[in-house]
Amino acid sequence: MGSSRMRNVIEEFGKLDAGGTCSPQQRGTDFNELLARAWQADGIDAETGVRGSGGHDEVDVFFEYRGIHWVLEAKWLNAAVNVDPIATHQERLNSRPAGTRGLFVSMSGYTESVKTKAAQPRWPQILLLDRAHVEAVISGLLSPTALLDALMRHTARHGGSYVPLGDLLVGRSSEPPSAGPAAEVLEGWETVLSTRDGIRAVAVFAGRPGWSRPSGMCPGPDGDLLVTTPDGVLRLDPETGRTAWALPLPGCHGRALSLPDGSTMAVCNGAVIRWDGSARVIAGGFAGSNTHLLSGPGGEPWVFQRSTQAQQSHHLLARLGRRVGEEEVHEVGFPAAVLNAVWLDGRRFLLSANGHSAIVDLDLGRNVSRDDWIPSAVHWPEGVARSGDRIVVAEGLNSDGRRVVLWDPVDGSSYEIARLQANYLLDLALGRDGQWWVLADTSGNDPQVRPTWVSLNGVDPQQ
Numbered sequence: 001m002g003s004s005r006m007r008n009v010i011e012e013f014g015k016l017d018a019g020g021t022c023s024p025q026q027r028g029t030d031f032n033e034l035l036a037r038a039w040q041a042d043g044i045d046a047e048t049g050v051r052g053s054g055g056h057d058e059v060d061v062f063f064e065y066r067g068i069h070w071v072l073e074a075k076w077l078n079a080a081v082n083v084d085p086i087a088t089h090q091e092r093l094n095s096r097p098a099g100t101r102g103l104f105v106s107m108s109g110y111t112e113s114v115k116t117k118a119a120q121p122r123w124p125q126i127l128l129l130d131r132a133h134v135e136a137v138i139s140g141l142l143s144p145t146a147l148l149d150a151l152m153r154h155t156a157r158h159g160g161s162y163v164p165l166g167d168l169l170v171g172r173s174s175e176p177p178s179a180g181p182a183a184e185v186l187e188g189w190e191t192v193l194s195t196r197d198g199i200r201a202v203a204v205f206a207g208r209p210g211w212s213r214p215s216g217m218c219p220g221p222d223g224d225l226l227v228t229t230p231d232g233v234l235r236l237d238p239e240t241g242r243t244a245w246a247l248p249l250p251g252c253h254g255r256a257l258s259l260p261d262g263s264t265m266a267v268c269n270g271a272v273i274r275w276d277g278s279a280r281v282i283a284g285g286f287a288g289s290n291t292h293l294l295s296g297p298g299g300e301p302w303v304f305q306r307s308t309q310a311q312q313s314h315h316l317l318a319r320l321g322r323r324v325g326e327e328e329v330h331e332v333g334f335p336a337a338v339l340n341a342v343w344l345d346g347r348r349f350l351l352s353a354n355g356h357s358a359i360v361d362l363d364l365g366r367n368v369s370r371d372d373w374i375p376s377a378v379h380w381p382e383g384v385a386r387s388g389d390r391i392v393v394a395e396g397l398n399s400d401g402r403r404v405v406l407w408d409p410v411d412g413s414s415y416e417i418a419r420l421q422a423n424y425l426l427d428l429a430l431g432r433d434g435q436w437w438v439l440a441d442t443s444g445n446d447p448q449v450r451p452t453w454v455s456l457n458g459v460d461p462q463q
Helices: 003-018 024-041 083-094 112-118 131-139 144-158 165-169
Strands: 047-051 058-065 068-075 101-106 126-130 179-181 192-195 200-207 216-219 225-229 232-236 243-247 252-258 264-268 271-275 279-284 291-295 301-305 314-319 328-333 337-345 348-354 356-361 381-387 390-395 402-407 414-420 424-430 436-441 451-457
Touching (some): 003 131, 024 047, 024 058, 024 131, 083 112, 083 126, 126 144, 131 165, 131 271, 131 279, 144 165, 165 279, 192 200, 200 414, 225 252, 301 337, 314 337, 337 381, 348 381, 348 390, 381 424, 390 424, 414 436, 414 451
Parallel strands (some): 101 126
Antiparallel strands (some): 179 200, 200 451, 216 225, 252 264, 264 271, 271 279, 291 301, 301 314, 436 451
């Protein structure tokens, strides 16, 4: 599903969720149409309002997948669904040929009695979906076909008909890739080429074999660093170098976000997930790998998404709500290769780009004029973070070493903090007591990525 089409579906879902003035019957009809469109966008020919023989019953959504005919019943009620509507759906299936499968969707969840009976052998072969499953599809976390495949695989292996979303997403996770002392792992690689007077830069840890390429890093709880990889978000202890999964969910990308309550928020596929031991979809419709989370006004979580269009003219800044459909999306017009965004103050954000950057104030407008372009401090600013009134920038690419620069985007002044020898600088994050961490790839000519963590001490944003 295209990102713009997905956002339209999410907006419609949000309106249905808010209730509005439509009747429960009309909301049910609109919800059926929404589910059918989500299935159709995944290449499944789904129909709504199919009448049974003699017009005695009506199928909410009918479709065929993997040679199986599916009959879907959807309920959006205020109370959890008990056994009776599911038994009625089974009677509907009994009038159809053997092999026809049933899906039941309840946006209000199920009673404990239903959950208990759904695990028993004589329960009808009806797969039960709840709000979390629907939000996973609507947001772009899972396609309908991926959801069905995961459900059929899980229930075939373990039995039962109701599988919480988290059990489908997070299976038996492998051990996270490990890191060791940089002096040992790098085998003579000189990471730090030079530093500014008063700055101390040291390569502290480097990844051992087994890493996938990281795509973001942010401060985590208790001074840890959260590193996003395609296999999930892991936590690195900057004192010991030990690693552990913070979110063992494949498909993650971009910078994650650690929330005050200890939970982790990350972008996975097109969705934003909040993880506190169980998965909850918060927002969706953010297609493309260059999508990052950031802290905005009042500590609110925001999303930045770089334009996926060839001309790179329109980018997204979105304030997230509590659930799917509540996000406040702003499309910003700025024809530049924007790599990152960072909140400044009020509703002002810096869009950090290759060549020229810009500051956008969402209270004043969403388009950046040519007069507002700001020469960027480095070529290809892969990592940016705020340090007081200034910005620390890590340069992703440069033929003469990769630079870390302290930059004032208002007056244009900047100076180099350190120059590093690395294939790429991937991101940076502020740690404890004013210590900065730079995430670099020092793989050299080896095709296997080798993440390296460089600490920077003595950075004074007032200089």
